Amino acid sequence: MTPVAGSISSLVAGLWLLNIVLDTGGQLAFKAAAGDEDAGDGIARWKHMASRPWLWLGISCYVIEFLVWIAFLSLIPLSEGVLLGSINIVAIMVAGRFLFGEKLTRLRVTGILLVTLGVVIVGVGG
Amino acid sequence: MKRFYLIGFLLLMGFDTLAQISFKYAGTQALPVAASLEWVLRVFGQPWVYGAVIGYIGAFFTWMALLKHAPIGPAFAASHLEVVSVMLLSIWLFDEHLNTARVLGAIAIIAGIVCLGMAESREHVPENEPAPAEI
Numbered sequence: 001m002t003p004v005a006g007s008i009s010s011l012v013a014g015l016w017l018l019n020i021v022l023d024t025g026g027q028l029a030f031k032a033a034a035g036d037e038d039a040g041d042g043i044a045r046w047k048h049m050a051s052r053p054w055l056w057l058g059i060s061c062y063v064i065e066f067l068v069w070i071a072f073l074s075l076i077p078l079s080e081g082v083l084l085g086s087i088n089i090v091a092i093m094v095a096g097r098f099l100f101g102e103k104l105t106r107l108r109v110t111g112i113l114l115v116t117l118g119v120v121i122v123g124v125g126g
Numbered sequence: 127m128k129r130f131y132l133i134g135f136l137l138l139m140g141f142d143t144l145a146q147i148s149f150k151y152a153g154t155q156a157l158p159v160a161a162s163l164e165w166v167l168r169v170f171g172q173p174w175v176y177g178a179v180i181g182y183i184g185a186f187f188t189w190m191a192l193l194k195h196a197p198i199g200p201a202f203a204a205s206h207l208e209v210v211s212v213m214l215l216s217i218w219l220f221d222e223h224l225n226t227a228r229v230l231g232a233i234a235i236i237a238g239i240v241c242l243g244m245a246e247s248r249e250h251v252p253e254n255e256p257a258p259a260e261i
Contacts, residue, residue: 011159066178070169073146074153078216079228082146082209086235089206089242107245114238118231125227 015072016084019065023088024095026061029054031100083122090115131196135204138188142208145181147215148174199247206239 033054040048049055073081090112096102104112151174156165169175185205192201213232216222 066182067166067169070149070153070156070175070178071159071165072153073150074157074159077222078146078150078220079213079222079224081150082212083228083231083235086206086209086239089239093242103249105245105249107241107248111238111241111245114234114241116238118234118236118238120231121227121234122231125231126225 012072012075015068015075016087018068019072019085020088020091022061022065022068024091026058026065027092028095028099029058029061031096033058080122080126084119086115087119090119131192131200134188134192134196135200138185138192138201138204139208139211141181141184141188142205143181143211143215145178145185146208146212147219148177148181150216150220152178197247199243199245202246203239203243207236209235 033049033052036048036052036054038048069085076084093102093104093108093112097104152169152172153159155172155174156168159165189201189205192204209232213224213228217224
């Protein structure tokens with residue numbers, strides 16, 4: 001799957017999308033692991049989390065995301081990359097809204113729109 | 127206690143910045159990108175990737191410690207404002223240029239992060255937060 005000339009930008013876009021999916025998936029998995037009511041406290045809590053899949057799913061997402069992000073940043077300038085990566089904040093809030101019924105207040109919506117606007121400006125104008 | 131927060135926030139930003147700079151160096155040295163074992167071996171065969179690992183682990187534990195004690199809003203903002211330090215450092219380290227789109231985009235993103243941090247602060251009204259004098 002070595003990229004040929006001309007396919008770089010679609011490769012970058014694909015890695016960017018994959019990063020969003022993995023980052024959001026990982027965060028949600030950690031949220032599910034940490035939010036377990038009968039987990040207990042201290043070491044017992046960690047043992048409980050380790051015996052269930054959520055923690056491991058989260059870790060797997062992060063390990064793959066680690067590699068995806070390195071590949072992504074190696075193809076574009078770092079200053080552009082970190083700005084485009086900010087979209088993860090938005091993805092997580094929107095996912096939290098749909099999966100955990102977290103409230104989107106007016107201030108949150110404003111924040112989400114501003115971050116999205118910023119990412120679009122960077123994405124279009126480089 | 128204020129100084130504890132401030133040091134925590136700066137430490138978090140520092141670890142996140144170290145991770146991003148290391149990611150960039152690691153990726154650049156492992157080019158060309160390919161979905162292959164060879165690429166993964168190239169990534170892990172040079173030292174920068176371990177800087178990224180240290181940055182990640184350091185940021186994780188700093189974040190966990192902050193979440194336990196610091197107000198969530200500023201902690202949230204601090205955990206994302208490394209975009210500023212990373213952008214400034216990439217001009218110096220990687221000879222990158224800040225064009226109009228990047229500057230405008232960064233301003234919008236930072237304003238958005240500040241809004242989200244304020245939203246978090248508002249929703250987590252301190253009910254049973256220990257008084258600073260106790261610590």
